[in-house]
């Protein structure tokens with residue numbers, strides 16, 4: 001009789017289903033964070049006015065593609081762990097700090113909002129790296145790469161903020 005070979009150990013094995021469920025919940029949250037970031041970065045790469053805003057808009061425009069790629073990676077990993085990528089009705093927004101500012105020349109508001117979004121991602125992904133340690137090295141490895149991207153994003157925007165502070169604008 002033909003049998004399908006399945007893991008007897010490792011994160012895909014039957015006895016790891018509880019741990020898998022836990023990791024999938026973390027990945028779903030990460031997925032939604034990336035999707036919301038894409039929405040926020042699209043708006044903030046278009047809305048701002050002024051010479052000062054140009055650099056920020058161009059930078060966010062590039063990040064959109066990267067954050068979308070992250071969302072896709074999280075989605076694929078959810079499936080690989082036998083989960084289901086959630087539908088749009090499960091989405092609830094959290095990025096209050098990245099809503100459009102009252103004045104579209106208020107670039108500092110956006111820079112601070114981006115730093116907050118990236119910090120939130122960094123904290124959540126650091127948590128995933130801890131949760132997957134020793135139990136799911138593949139998810140861990142993937143999230144380490146994504147974490148590296150988010151650290152780069154935050155560092156860039158910290159530099160923008162530093163410049164505005166030096167000029168007395170923030």
Ligand SMILES: [Fe+2]
Nearest residue numbers: 034066067070
């Ligand atoms: Fe991201």
Ligand SMILES: [Fe+2]
Nearest residue numbers: 118149150153
């Ligand atoms: Fe990012």
